[in-house]
Amino acid sequence: MPSDLALFIGQILTKPHQVVALAPSSRFLCAQMAAEIDPDGGPVIELGAGTGNITRAILDRGVSPGNLHSIEMNPQFCARLRANFPGVNVYEMSAGDVSALPIEDAQAVVSGLPLLSMPTALQRSILTGTFKKLRSDGTYVQFTYGPKPPVTKLVRDELGLQWRKSKKIWWNLPPARVYRFNLPTPAIGATAH
Ligand SMILES: C[S@@+](CC[C@H](N)C(=O)[O-])C[C@H]1O[C@@H](n2cnc3c(N)ncnc32)[C@H](O)[C@@H]1O
Structure with missing residues (x-):
């Protein structure tokens, strides 16, 4: 087994337009991705789990495997995730x-x-679906290699998204x-219409 x-x-070489990376995320980047997760704060959803470097960082925060729901479209990555992380829900x-x-009120x-x-x-559809699954104060966490926010302006404006960014992880x-x-x-004090 590789x-x-x-x-x-191997998957970067065969599916470059799906993987779109030079390497898996480093442990420093993965730790920053998971940094604000509360082990007792309810379900966490992961998108594009790959071979599971961020998955591992989320579990290292103390989230129980059954509370982690990881989506990945590549069948070989899914098989590896299931083998490496028993109990995590891999879709x-x-x-x-x-x-x-089948999840409500995710924290992140x-x-x-x-x-x-x-x-x-x-x-x-990813962002609107995400905010349907998150509780009202839930957070969408996304890394980017580029200089701009990693959600296109049109979608940010449609949803009224606010954001914070980390320092650069070298x-x-x-x-x-x-x-x-x-x-x-x-x-505060606003009424719903
Ligand atoms: C840049 S890699 C990140 C892998 C891993 N999370 C990491 O940080 O090392 C992007 C991942 O997203 C997956 N992916 C791309 N498009 C997807 C989609 N529409 N739905 C689910 N997964 C997708 C790819 O197969 C790949 O595993």
Whole structure:
């Protein structure tokens, strides 16, 4: 059986437009992705789990395997995730269908997807599906290698997303930042129409 790294590099070569990476995320980037997860804060959804470097960081935060729901569309990566992380719920499907997961009130959706290289319609279904699964103060966590927020402006504006970004994580190939997106907080005293 190839190592996780050999499997990942093999899939970069055979499916470059799906994997869209030079290497799996480093432990420094993965730790930043998982940094705000509360082990007792309820379900976590992961998108684009690959060979599981971020999966491992989420479990290392103390989340129980049964509370982690990892979506990955590549069947070979799914087989590896199931072998490496018993008890984690692995779904072989597109992240565009995240709204179909049997989960409510997730605390976070943690994404290793190559979001900016996806068509706007797919980004929109990933983000709208994500915020259906998150509780009202839940967070969408996404890394990016580039200088701009990793959700296209059109989709950010449609959903009214607010965000924070981390410092640059240099120990990653290539260096990356982590963005945390939330829906706007309703003003105190505002009434629903
Ligand atoms: C940049 S890799 C990240 C892998 C891993 N999370 C990491 O950080 O090392 C992107 C992953 O997203 C997966 N992916 C791409 N498009 C997807 C989609 N529409 N639905 C689910 N997974 C997808 C790829 O197969 C790949 O495993």
